Amino acid sequence: MPPAGWHEEVRRLCDSEGALFIMDDIRANFCLSINGSHTVTGVRQDMVTMDKSLASGYPIGVLREVKD
């Protein structure tokens, strides 16, 4: 897992550079939270990708926009 403060630093860099924070949550998916493992970072992402375990192995992919 990334060290403490890593996600916050990515958020800060994205904001300072005017970039979107797009997080790949495909590997962890729902392992850390039913809402998606990206929700336990404590940081808001702009977009999130999910798939694989989402359909228990059937091919599917999701690109999700996270709104404030």
Add this chain to the structure above:
Amino acid sequence: MKKTASGFFITGTFWTSTVPYIAALASLNEMEKPDVVSHINAMGLRLEDGLKSAAADAGYNVSLTGPDAIPFMMFSDDPDLWQNQEFSARMAAKGVYMHPHHNWFLSLAHKEADIDETVEKVRDAFGEVRETLDK
């Protein structure tokens, strides 16, 4: 009817992908049941504890990384993951798939008995890897 059929066009973006959608809905319904996430993490923790115990008994120094639900084990002094590959091959021969260079994924289907059986096989595999290294 052939004339009528030739006069119109019909299409659909997801016609060939309805099964994954149903599978996703079914998966989400299962995931929303109480204690699913905690169960998956508990099984991962049980596996990690078993691996640490088996490694210590076999004289191996291993590191476990990642969240409990998706752990990964590495042998010390094994930068090219050769021992991991040997270990994974031994486990596969015993019917347990443990990827040699990627996180493992626990699931709701894993029960305590599955983990305990896996750890027992890990103990045997550690011994077999040791024999291979000693040759």
